[in-house]
Amino acid sequence: MPRKFAYIPFLIFLTLCPALPAAGPAVAARLRLALIPISDLSINYNGIDLETTQQFEQILKQFGYEPAVEKEVRKFMAANRVFDCSRLNAFTARKLGRELDCELILGATITDISTNDRKPDFGLALNIFSAASGEIVWSLHESSARTEETTLLAIGEPRSQVELKQRILIRLATRLQKLTSGNPPPGNRTTGKPYEIEEFLVKPSYARSGTPVETTIRIDTLDSPPDRVTVITGPDRELILKPGRRPGEFGGRWSAPALEGRHPLSLRLIWKRTDKQLVYIEKQLASYQVCNTPPRLSVEFRQAREMDGIPVFNKQVVLISHYSHKVPISRWQVQVTNRKNTSIFKETYSGRLPNRMAWRGWDSRHNLLPDGRYIFTLRIWDAAGNQAEVSRTIAIQRKCPPLTVKTIRKERQIFLQIEDPAQTGKTMLQAWHLNLYSPTGNEILSRSGTELPAEIELPQGYKSNFVRCELEARDQIGNLFTLSDERIYMPGHDLDVARQKTRKKWSEDF
Amino acid sequence: MPRAGLSCHRHKFLPTLLLLFLFLPGGCGGRPAPITKTLTAEPPARICRVAVLPFSCSNGDPRLGLKAERIFFSELVQAHLFRVLPEGDIELFFYRNRILPGTAPGTDELRAMREQLEIDAVITGRINTIERSPNGPGYLISLELDLVDTVSGEKIAATFLRRQGSDYRKILHFGLITTVSGLLQQMARDIFQQWRLRGYGGC
Numbered sequence: 001m002p003r004k005f006a007y008i009p010f011l012i013f014l015t016l017c018p019a020l021p022a023a024g025p026a027v028a029a030r031l032r033l034a035l036i037p038i039s040d041l042s043i044n045y046n047g048i049d050l051e052t053t054q055q056f057e058q059i060l061k062q063f064g065y066e067p068a069v070e071k072e073v074r075k076f077m078a079a080n081r082v083f084d085c086s087r088l089n090a091f092t093a094r095k096l097g098r099e100l101d102c103e104l105i106l107g108a109t110i111t112d113i114s115t116n117d118r119k120p121d122f123g124l125a126l127n128i129f130s131a132a133s134g135e136i137v138w139s140l141h142e143s144s145a146r147t148e149e150t151t152l153l154a155i156g157e158p159r160s161q162v163e164l165k166q167r168i169l170i171r172l173a174t175r176l177q178k179l180t181s182g183n184p185p186p187g188n189r190t191t192g193k194p195y196e197i198e199e200f201l202v203k204p205s206y207a208r209s210g211t212p213v214e215t216t217i218r219i220d221t222l223d224s225p226p227d228r229v230t231v232i233t234g235p236d237r238e239l240i241l242k243p244g245r246r247p248g249e250f251g252g253r254w255s256a257p258a259l260e261g262r263h264p265l266s267l268r269l270i271w272k273r274t275d276k277q278l279v280y281i282e283k284q285l286a287s288y289q290v291c292n293t294p295p296r297l298s299v300e301f302r303q304a305r306e307m308d309g310i311p312v313f314n315k316q317v318v319l320i321s322h323y324s325h326k327v328p329i330s331r332w333q334v335q336v337t338n339r340k341n342t343s344i345f346k347e348t349y350s351g352r353l354p355n356r357m358a359w360r361g362w363d364s365r366h367n368l369l370p371d372g373r374y375i376f377t378l379r380i381w382d383a384a385g386n387q388a389e390v391s392r393t394i395a396i397q398r399k400c401p402p403l404t405v406k407t408i409r410k411e412r413q414i415f416l417q418i419e420d421p422a423q424t425g426k427t428m429l430q431a432w433h434l435n436l437y438s439p440t441g442n443e444i445l446s447r448s449g450t451e452l453p454a455e456i457e458l459p460q461g462y463k464s465n466f467v468r469c470e471l472e473a474r475d476q477i478g479n480l481f482t483l484s485d486e487r488i489y490m491p492g493h494d495l496d497v498a499r500q501k502t503r504k505k506w507s508e509d510f
Numbered sequence: 511m512p513r514a515g516l517s518c519h520r521h522k523f524l525p526t527l528l529l530l531f532l533f534l535p536g537g538c539g540g541r542p543a544p545i546t547k548t549l550t551a552e553p554p555a556r557i558c559r560v561a562v563l564p565f566s567c568s569n570g571d572p573r574l575g576l577k578a579e580r581i582f583f584s585e586l587v588q589a590h591l592f593r594v595l596p597e598g599d600i601e602l603f604f605y606r607n608r609i610l611p612g613t614a615p616g617t618d619e620l621r622a623m624r625e626q627l628e629i630d631a632v633i634t635g636r637i638n639t640i641e642r643s644p645n646g647p648g649y650l651i652s653l654e655l656d657l658v659d660t661v662s663g664e665k666i667a668a669t670f671l672r673r674q675g676s677d678y679r680k681i682l683h684f685g686l687i688t689t690v691s692g693l694l695q696q697m698a699r700d701i702f703q704q705w706r707l708r709g710y711g712g713c
Binding site: 086087092126129144200 | 572573576577580581583584585586587588593594595596597598599601602605606607622625626647686687688689690691692694695
């Protein structure tokens with residue numbers, strides 16, 4: 001071949017390079033590792049792909065690794081509540097390495113997988129933990145698709161999902177081999193704590209001074225559980241926790257101190273050895289808050305009219321609550337009592353107090369309460385158990401006070417007098433409107449006003465012995481009073497009695 | 511003689527030029543760098559140990575956020591920028607402190623993380639857009655990545671990046687990325703490379 005074309009074979013080689021099958025694995029030193037079942041997020045949040053796990057395990061064996069027995073790995077996972085690789089923390093990795101005698105722990109997640117075999121794609125992220133230190137020492141990620149693997153003349157292209165997956169897994173194993181060959185897994189067995197605080201539960205999170213506070217601690221250890229566990233509750237206060245029912249469980253109880261505020265809790269774990277004792281301190285692992293100040297509470301009534309300092313409503317009253325608190329509100333209660341102090345409505349809810357709530361004047365059985373005055377009480381409790389309460393008298397008024405219309409004679413003039421016999425109208429009436437008609441239906445006069453009692457002079461020379469009256473009045477709450485087609489007789493007439501009559505009920509016709 | 515000499519010179523450089531044409535990263539020149547804003551005056555060198563929190567996704571798919579988090583986690587370990595805390599330790603911390611998964615930790619929680627997990631910062635991410643690329647095969651992804659200080663709860667750096675698979679095309683199909691994970695991997699590399707240039711990590 002002439003020298004000037006010498007680069008052409010090299011070019012062809014480079015072009016075909018991706019198509020060339022992977023070179024046979026160079027067998028590494030027998031490194032023992034544990035492969036956690038591979039997570040597959042395409043299945044669900046906690047999905048696991050056992051088929052790919054087994055496939056990868058076989059490939060790792062070909063590359064000279066010695067994977068731990070799958071059953072043993074799963075047994076460990078079940079015992080230590082490790083559902084997938086995401087739950088594997090540094091301590092559990094160390095424990096796994098110790099129990100299964102591994103040097104490396106592999107946790108992998110499928111980041112891409114195609115369900116369409118014609119357009120395969122696959123991706124895998126691999127985290128490699130050092131079993132000695134429990135830390136992630138290496139991490140690898142490989143992903144590809146058929147379109148990314150296109151080669152000249154389609155030689156060696158992956159034709160299916162299985163082929164592509166195999167190729168990616170081999171690439172990962174090759175990269176892993178490069179990392180591990182000649183490099184012992186980093187990490188020192190002496191580093192790291194020999195335990196992990198799995199749970200540190202403090203109940204309640206908010207307390208009042210003097211009330212009991214409980215704690216439950218669950219500790220997972222590499223060897224034996226600690227001989228003594230104490231909880232440091234204050235600068236000079238330490239409490240020895242008692243062992244619980246299960247191994248590694250400890251619990252204790254003490255009284256909340258008088259000092260308000262957040263109280264951090266630390267742990268002291270002691271292992272007694274023949275020659276020395278090992279002491280580990282976990283600082284400020286949990287906390288609880290002491291609060292003795294009740295929350296401040298006030299209530300504002302909306303959609304109600306203030307009458308003599310009492311909110312009066314007809315359809316519903318909206319309560320706007322204002323409160324300030326140091327700790328969250330845990331529950332609240334609404335109670336309505338009548339004048340005899342009998343509770344007629346009481347409901348308790350847990351959680352946050354809503355900013356707005358409406359009461360339609362119902363009792364506990366959803367019956368409408370009669371008009372009258374009631375005592376409305378709102379109570380709230382914060383998470384520490386401090387209570388705040390606000391009570392207020394409210395009134396239900398669903399009807400406008402009945403008005404009377406009568407005729408009176410003053411000297412020679414005849415007046416029509418509108419009155420509020422209950423004398424409540426002075427403050428409650430908003431407006432009234434009166435239409436007077438002759439017995440034949442002709443309008444005599446029309447008047448409006450805002451105050452009662454009111455006197456309206458009838459036209460001079462009115463001859464008939466009665467007038468037809470239509471009266472409509474509205475109180476300030478919005479209740480309506482109507483008199484329709486009411487006969488008002490002239491003074492001195494036999495039926496000179498102003499009749500108070502509201503609309504007939506339909507049932508009265510029967 | 512001079513003609514022959516010139517001809518020989520041309521043949522000598524032709525393969526080199528051809529090779530450069532084929533294998534130079536074509537998209538590299540025109541691709542804009544990630545937009546990174548340094549938000550605090552804190553010296554970045556003191557950040558040694560970090561944790562990657564699950565990413566949030568604008569389409570509300572938590573699995574996509576988790577997938578992105580694991581890819582970024584993997585790339586962060588490979589980049590050797592920081593020492594990265596295993597995901598399981600974060601899970602355990604969230605469980606122990608009764609923080610719901612997916613909840614962004616507040617300042618108090620970040621301080622507790624610092625105390626208990628001995629981390630200097632957390633990396634949070636948000637995928638804003640993920641859709642089929644309008645220009646050819648592959649996907650278009652835009653995301654934000656923040657480095658949050660565990661002492662103050664403030665963002666140390668915020669990076670925004672928008673990429674599509676064809677941005678990485680060199681020539682023909684070479685370099686073209688058609689998978690979501692492949693694109694996220696490249697984006698992670700771009701961001702961490704820029705963080706390195708800005709002086710983050712490496713302690």
